[in-house]
Amino acid sequence: MNVSLRFDPIRLPASAQELRQEVRNFLAHQIKRGVFSSSDNIASDNEAFAHAVSQKGWIGMAWPREYGGQERSFLERYVVNEEMLIAGAPTGRYFVADRQSGPTLIRYASENIKRSILPRIIAGDASFCIGMSEPNSGSDLFAARASAKRVEGGWRLNGGKIWVSNANISDFMIGLFRTSKPTEENRRHGLTNFLVDMKLDGITTNPIRQMSGNADFCEVNFNDVFVPEDHLIGEVDGAWKQATSELAFERSGPERFLETFGALQAFIKLAQGADDLRLREGVGRLVAQLYGLRRMSVSVAGMLQDGREPVTEASIVKDMGTVWEQALPAELRRLSGLMAHEVYDVAAFRECLDYYLRIAPKLTIQGGSTEILRGIVARGLGLR
Numbered sequence: 194m195n196v197s198l199r200f201d202p203i204r205l206p207a208s209a210q211e212l213r214q215e216v217r218n219f220l221a222h223q224i225k226r227g228v229f230s231s232s233d234n235i236a237s238d239n240e241a242f243a244h245a246v247s248q249k250g251w252i253g254m255a256w257p258r259e260y261g262g263q264e265r266s267f268l269e270r271y272v273v274n275e276e277m278l279i280a281g282a283p284t285g286r287y288f289v290a291d292r293q294s295g296p297t298l299i300r301y302a303s304e305n306i307k308r309s310i311l312p313r314i315i316a317g318d319a320s321f322c323i324g325m326s327e328p329n330s331g332s333d334l335f336a337a338r339a340s341a342k343r344v345e346g347g348w349r350l351n352g353g354k355i356w357v358s359n360a361n362i363s364d365f366m367i368g369l370f371r372t373s374k375p376t377e378e379n380r381r382h383g384l385t386n387f388l389v390d391m392k393l394d395g396i397t398t399n400p401i402r403q404m405s406g407n408a409d410f411c412e413v414n415f416n417d418v419f420v421p422e423d424h425l426i427g428e429v430d431g432a433w434k435q436a437t438s439e440l441a442f443e444r445s446g447p448e449r450f451l452e453t454f455g456a457l458q459a460f461i462k463l464a465q466g467a468d469d470l471r472l473r474e475g476v477g478r479l480v481a482q483l484y485g486l487r488r489m490s491v492s493v494a495g496m497l498q499d500g501r502e503p504v505t506e507a508s509i510v511k512d513m514g515t516v517w518e519q520a521l522p523a524e525l526r527r528l529s530g531l532m533a534h535e536v537y538d539v540a541a542f543r544e545c546l547d548y549y550l551r552i553a554p555k556l557t558i559q560g561g562s563t564e565i566l567r568g569i570v571a572r573g574l575g576l577r
């Protein structure tokens with residue numbers, strides 16, 4: 194059996210720790226100026242905030258200088274991202290483009306597209322969404338049916354995508370379309386990525402309301418939408434080759450275990466001074482688990498920085514991280530049940546917990562479900 198699983202014991206460098214303080218000061222200043230508040234939805238489109246982050250050089254900060262980036266390390270980017278999540282900062286306008294779509298364009302887009310779009314992302318003026326899932330192909334992406342047909346000067350798109358996060362506020366989508374049938378030898382053949390301007394004629398976007406009250410993912414329909422030839426991203430019929438390396442970036446960051454972190458912060462504030470061994474043990478256990486997850490996530494960021502593709506390790510971080518963040522609100526509800534309601538304001542805490550309990554179910558589905566991740570890990574370990 195050929196097993197290759199490795200988490201290098203990487204620690205954040207001193208430069209990243211200095212940057213952390215700078216990010217904290219910046220965020221405190223933005224809150225003071227009223228640009229955002231910690232109760233905002235982190236996915237919301239906040240133009241003023243995106244422009245302020247851009248001014249600091251923190252959008253596309255790890256990208257090449259020739260496209261406007263700062264060539265800073267993934268570990269520095271990690272720290273910026275982590276602090277934004279902890280503060281509940283509204284990064285919706287640029288988060289997907291910074292993490293995923295920009296690096297995809299850098300790797301696979303035409304020079305013309307790179308020169309015109311990347312500076313707009315870096316300026317906080319171009320937001321992106323990812324159009325992969327369809328009503329009958331979520332986990333099994335290779336069953337995608339939305340099609341792109343070659344026409345004079347470009348391609349015509351037809352069909353529908355679903356669960357597309359932030360499609361309603363995005364300027365562009367990187368969408369996966371069928372350009373030919375799969376072959377007998379390779380069922381993953383025949384899919385192609387396109388850059389799609391979301392304002393084109395023939396695109397309709399319908400937000401879908403979730404039980405949390407948010408409506409930040411959407412159904413998107415394409416009706417004879419024309420995209421020019423140079424909006425093709427990568428190889429025709431060969432999108433599957435591009436997917437693997439992108440997934441390591443998508444699956445291993447602190448956003449994969451910090452989405453319900455606000456509940457832990459609120460609980461620690463509530464339980465301050467409580468002299469109950471069961472509470473101390475409970476919080477200690479949660480913090481220790483979080484610490485372990487973070488070490489693994491930083492390790493993957495370090496391996497990405499070294500140019501490796503730790504796909505199995507990234508899948509482990511996403512699986513363990515999302516299972517942990519999903520269970521967190523329920524565990525905090527249990528712990529708060531141990532507190533004297535007449536001494537502590539448990540009712541106010543539970544009100545705040547309600548939101549986290551409502552978003553918890555989605556955490557192990559978005560970005561690849563638990564079962565799919567475990568299949569990837571099993572393959573990486575040579576078990577299937």
Ligand SMILES: Cc1cc2nc3c(=O)[nH]c(=O)nc-3n(C[C@H](O)[C@H](O)[C@H](O)COP(=O)(O)OP(=O)(O)OC[C@H]3O[C@@H](n4cnc5c(N)ncnc54)[C@H](O)[C@@H]3O)c2cc1C
Nearest residue numbers: 323324325326331332356357358555558559560561562564
């Ligand atoms: C909040 C949120 C945001 C999202 N954002 C986006 C986005 O921006 N862009 C986008 O394209 N998609 C997005 N998605 C879609 C997401 O990627 C899919 O929901 C996910 O991949 C699962 O696909 P599905 O919903 O079709 O479920 P299905 O694939 O039908 O799966 C149903 C169940 O069967 C299990 N299952 C499926 N196949 C297997 C298998 N081979 N082995 C074992 N078990 C299996 C799954 O784990 C799941 O439990 C988002 C989803 C959520 C919840």
